[in-house]
Amino acid sequence: MPDFSRRDLFKTASAAGAGAVVLPAVAAAAAEDHGSGSPAVASAPGIATSPPAELTGRIVRPQDPDYADASLGWDELFTHYPLVIVFAQETQDVVNALTWARQNNVSLRVRSGRHALEGWSNVDNGIVIDVSELKSVRINTGTRIVKVGAGLNQLEAVTTLSEKNLAVTTGSEGTVGLSGATLGGGFGFLTRRQGMACDALIGAEVVIPSGADRAKAITVNSRSYPDLLWALRGAGNGNYGIVTSLTYQAAPLKRVVYVQATWDGLGYLTPIFDAYQRYAPYTDTRLGTQLEVHKPQILFFGVLAEGTVAEARRLLAPILSIGKPTVTVKVGSWGDIYAGFQIPTAEDPANWKFFSQFVSRPFPKRAISIIRAFMQDAPTDDSNYFAQAFGGVVRRSAPPGGTAFPHRNALFYAEPGAGWGTRGDEESGEPLTPVAQAWIAEFSQALRPYVNGAYVNVPNIAQQDWPTAYWGPNFDRLRKIKTKYDPNNIFQYEQSVPPCC
Numbered sequence: 001m002p003d004f005s006r007r008d009l010f011k012t013a014s015a016a017g018a019g020a021v022v023l024p025a026v027a028a029a030a031a032e033d034h035g036s037g038s039p040a041v042a043s044a045p046g047i048a049t050s051p052p053a054e055l056t057g058r059i060v061r062p063q064d065p066d067y068a069d070a071s072l073g074w075d076e077l078f079t080h081y082p083l084v085i086v087f088a089q090e091t092q093d094v095v096n097a098l099t100w101a102r103q104n105n106v107s108l109r110v111r112s113g114r115h116a117l118e119g120w121s122n123v124d125n126g127i128v129i130d131v132s133e134l135k136s137v138r139i140n141t142g143t144r145i146v147k148v149g150a151g152l153n154q155l156e157a158v159t160t161l162s163e164k165n166l167a168v169t170t171g172s173e174g175t176v177g178l179s180g181a182t183l184g185g186g187f188g189f190l191t192r193r194q195g196m197a198c199d200a201l202i203g204a205e206v207v208i209p210s211g212a213d214r215a216k217a218i219t220v221n222s223r224s225y226p227d228l229l230w231a232l233r234g235a236g237n238g239n240y241g242i243v244t245s246l247t248y249q250a251a252p253l254k255r256v257v258y259v260q261a262t263w264d265g266l267g268y269l270t271p272i273f274d275a276y277q278r279y280a281p282y283t284d285t286r287l288g289t290q291l292e293v294h295k296p297q298i299l300f301f302g303v304l305a306e307g308t309v310a311e312a313r314r315l316l317a318p319i320l321s322i323g324k325p326t327v328t329v330k331v332g333s334w335g336d337i338y339a340g341f342q343i344p345t346a347e348d349p350a351n352w353k354f355f356s357q358f359v360s361r362p363f364p365k366r367a368i369s370i371i372r373a374f375m376q377d378a379p380t381d382d383s384n385y386f387a388q389a390f391g392g393v394v395r396r397s398a399p400p401g402g403t404a405f406p407h408r409n410a411l412f413y414a415e416p417g418a419g420w421g422t423r424g425d426e427e428s429g430e431p432l433t434p435v436a437q438a439w440i441a442e443f444s445q446a447l448r449p450y451v452n453g454a455y456v457n458v459p460n461i462a463q464q465d466w467p468t469a470y471w472g473p474n475f476d477r478l479r480k481i482k483t484k485y486d487p488n489n490i491f492q493y494e495q496s497v498p499p500c501c
């Protein structure tokens, strides 16, 4: 069999890409010299209408030594070879990059924390506009209004806010981009107390297309472009523009109690799962919890905001009283606790495939036995079935103006996930790839009768009804807003919101 490893392909693509990156000024000159330019430039709409844009910021091209690192995402299952990656240092770099992409008719993707789970924040032969180096932070402790650059990851955001005894909801993995998480919804341990991350979003700076071939930055809030603010709250990932800063209304948070419990084996899965789904969505709203089922063990995590250890033990008794779990309890600032449960990325499997599902009625015993059967047969010990309880504030209320995120009635979010292979060693995972892919597809399919809805931040690539699965009745409104801000569908990818006419 010919050896077309990803690394070889990378070398080939790099070589091709090195000659293929064409800046407008250079391309225009080439067109004059030879009577014909590159196809991209020849077909570029509007190149005559505005002066050619130049790329600015930190620019990485295929011939640069850091190209491979600059291109690789967290999920190494997906590899792409962009023509150029622009690491914006300020908003103007983003404006220039979007203008350049439009003038040269080059596909573009927006990227922040690189955790896109189908690799859709990168693109072959296109431009990646990366905002991860926009790290500004402005906190008004009086109003608790926080404005941050779109490049913060969740750990940076949690740590920085915690120093001021403040918090917004984030997911639990620190290296995930705050932008990507918030713009698709963003749930975590604080969701039952404070709602989704997008519920706290009260403003943003966004770079959008302007005129025939240019771009501009606009400030979005409840008074200016409120329709776009609504769309950014749950459907903003790469659909409408490039978010360069996010403004949140944070909540006070000083201390949390963190509880972790572990049961060996799957013997207690049925009573644990049943207690979890009947209790965790209805308990004290300060208590956020996750259940993670692995082949060798069942893990439970709980965070009680502004509570005591005694309260946490009392609230968690319905679950912790099952069997004889090993239980650890920690008390500290949210920033310290959050940093403490991070798993270094290097220890994570290289390749991941997830399916997202929302559950609004308790699983019958049959569904729990499906989970047990698949987990017993999991391709690796890292593969897992994950659940995060909803209920509480996320169920009761949306922020003024509402959100595109629709899954407020869920009892819990759930996610079968397969992880395999060693980071930096692409061949290590290859024998398991078909096994893991088949396992996750069959697992999620087996649970389909018991779930409804999916989470855009964990996209289901093969789900035919993805628009309604992600956004329910909000999809038509999202398309109208798309038509207003991006009528030419410049921001498009496999499951992006299309304009409506």
Ligand SMILES: Cc1cc2nc3c(=O)[nH]c(=O)nc-3n(C[C@H](O)[C@H](O)[C@H](O)COP(=O)(O)OP(=O)(O)OC[C@H]3O[C@@H](n4cnc5c(N)ncnc54)[C@H](O)[C@@H]3O)c2cc1C
Pocket (backbone or CB within 6 Å): 074, 109, 110, 111, 112, 113, 114, 115, 116, 117, 120, 121, 131, 150, 170, 171, 172, 173, 175, 176, 177, 178, 179, 180, 181, 182, 183, 184, 185, 186, 187, 188, 236, 237, 238, 239, 241, 242, 243, 244, 457, 458
């Ligand atoms: C290990 C892991 C754990 C996770 N845990 C949780 C969790 O607990 N809770 C939860 O809610 N989600 C969770 N997720 C899902 C996560 O929220 C999404 O993967 C998220 O979209 C990643 O954002 P990112 O910025 O890191 O990724 P990227 O790959 O940079 O971007 C993801 C998407 O957002 C778009 N995007 C990024 N930045 C911008 C921007 N500035 N403007 C416009 N569009 C932008 C991209 O184009 C892409 O479509 C997890 C994911 C992983 C991999």
